[in-house]
Amino acid sequence: MKVGIDLGTTYSAVAYVDETGQPVIIKNEFDEETTPSIIAFADGDIRVGREARELQAAGLSTVVSSFKRNMGDAGYKFECDGRSYTATDLSAILLKHMKEVAEERTGRKIESAVITVPAYFNDLQKGATLDAGRQAGLNVEMLVHEPTAASVCYGMKNAKNGTLMTFDLGGGTFDITILRIENGSIDVVGSLGDPNLGGKDWDDVVKEILVEQFYDEFAIDLSTDDFFDTTFSVEAEKIKKMLTFNSPIRVPLRFAGRSMVAMVTREDFEFRSSGLVESTISMCERILADLHMAWDDLSDIILVGGSTRLPAIRRALAATGVHLIINEDTDTAVAKGAALLSISEEGRISKRAVSGEGRLMKVSDAIAHSLGALAENEDGTAYVNDIIIRRSSKIPAVEKRRFEIRPGNLTDKIEIYTMQGESRHPLECTVLKMVTAEDVKNDGRGVKVDIEYSYDRSGMVNVKAFQDGTPLRMVKGEVPEDISWMGRPIERKEPQIVPMHVILSMDLSGSMSGRPKKNAIAAAHNFVNMLPTARFSVIAYADKVKVLCSNCSAAEVGRHIDELAATNVGGGNSAHPFDKILDLASRSDMRVFEITLTDGCWYCTDDAIASAKKCMKKDIGCISVGFGSADHDFLKMISSMDEAALMSSVDGLAATFSTIATTISSGGYKSIR
Secondary structure, X not given: XXXXXXXXXXXXXXXXXXXXXXXXXXXXXXXXXXXXXXXXXXXXXXXXXXXXXXXXXXXXXXXXXXXXXXXXXXXXXXXXXXXXXXXXXXXXXXXXXXXXXXXXXXXXXXXXXXXXXXXXXXHHHHHHHHHHHHHOOOOEEXXXXXXXXXXXXXXXXXXXXXXXXXXXXXXXXXXXXXXXXXXXXXXXXXXXXXXXXXXXXHHHHHXXXXXXXXXHHHOOOHHHOHHHXXXXXXXXXXXXXHHOOXXXXXXXXXXXXXXXXXXXXXXXXXXXXXXXXXXXXXXXXXXXXXXXXXXXXXXXXXXXXXXXXOHHHHHHHHOOOOEEEOOOOOOOHHHHHXXXXXXXXXOEEEOHHHHOOOOEEEEEOEOOOOEEXXXXXXXXOOEEEEEEEOOOOEOOEEEEXXXXXXXXXXXXXXXXXXXXXXXXXXXXXXXXXXXXXXXOOOOOOOEEEEEEEEEOOOOOEEEEEEEOOEEXXXXXXXXXXXXXXXXXXXXXXXXXXXOEEEEEEEEOOHXXXXXXXXXXXXXXXXXXXXXXXXXXXXXXXXXXXXXXXXXXXXXXXXXXXHHOOOOOOOOOOOOOOHHHHHHHHHOOXXXXXXXXXXXXXXXXHHHHHHHHHXXXXXXXXXXXXXXXXXXXXXXXXXXXXXXXXXXXXXXXXXXXXXHHHHHXXXXXXXXXX
């Protein structure tokens, strides 16, 4: 059996699709269609639903409700009997209870489930819901937005075309979804809502009235009394419902040895809760404005959720002039719609069993939050939320954005902070997660990396990264507790110019004649131009070694580089430059790098390696560049690190020397073997 589960703040429900194609509620153990989302811990036992609500009304303190509002909140904990429960843990207990009761009532095993969430739940809240389902032993096929599920329930019964608003006001959350129904298919245009607005807030207004009257009578403040808060959480909901049909309501209050009869009138209740009503209407107008629509563009408003029975809500919506659809499925439409989606294939539901027609109803949902990456602004002065997937995009959604690692930054990894929200200011958004893209190939000259964001069918966020089309390794990280730095200007310290002495050693053996020597000299000139504050020495070597200049400025060294064209040090490879390099470095009080260029194999390999290691021990950064018949393994032996042994082509020498200039100016190539 596949089921749909409405995991509500105040009430939850389970439904399945029967053999006729009709969505049917599976009643609980008390033969009720909905189960209170309340858990009680009593004498070592865990009670769920109606029993827990009765214990709450009796004043038991170890009762918890409305935990759905805390889904995804790492700071929320309910402590009881030496154990600590997160909102995910509590939701798992509720879901497990509902699963077991449903299986017992139907005599069938639940194969998989579709669980509903508010459309405005963010990725953290959705992830917590998925975890709760798995903890409860459910195979969660996907999550679906509550208004979308309710719309599916409506759409299966009604083929009327139009643009509708689903106004979903539940016990703890509020969602608005704008959708189009055309030929029986549902297309979600956009969603908005508040995960912390619902019927519980109207309950609190009732409690506020009672507290105020008790204080006026006895000067005792019940708002700080835990027993009152626990017992009247249930009573306040009853009074709120009674006010729909009767006014005034007389409420006996007995606390702290005092007793009185409080009076709650509909007029007072509606006056005090008018701000809540205005909040819902304001949010409706906001989503309409975002979609460049007006009330006149709507054909109907579908009322979903028990709190839409409030007379003030219905009057406010009726005042818009849009037709209100009030049906018998107000409390169960979400679960029934989820059940229909549980048997769907990629959003397609067969209507044959329901209507006798052979066509399909297709459901297309949309995301409620934009998704972006933390990035620097154009001038590098501040962090911004660079939006990649915009709100109201269709689910599933995939988008890529190209980002750059600035030249001179030699990092091989990128920390990707995923932001959910509409603001460009990071601190006005939710930081969902941080993942690190690793193994970036970076030569220091500026690297382009593509970041891919996606929303899957459940509206869950996935992050990938690519370099030149190749996926990078993604490692999950932790978002730091203090993210205030995201809102501060980026502080860029002026780069400190560290005195640097660079020794260029050029192979002038016979094989270097012609184009190789010409390109090497041009590359050396370009290299010097990139390091205008450095000091330079130039060495030529082949069968012997000759120092052409020592400790020259960038302006002076150019003519000595040109001397390489006519310098004769033999035609073979029987000499190496490292002894001269060590001597020149010993007379320098600067940071020393040496770059050895060669196009072949040397006869003095062992001696060269030994002398190169002496240079490394003196903290000289040894870099080698080879081309032609040069041996890469040998180059590694005479370099400070494997990454400092570079192979090139004759035509690529300029680019290779440019990479070296960028790297050493950024502090690279300093590891000692």
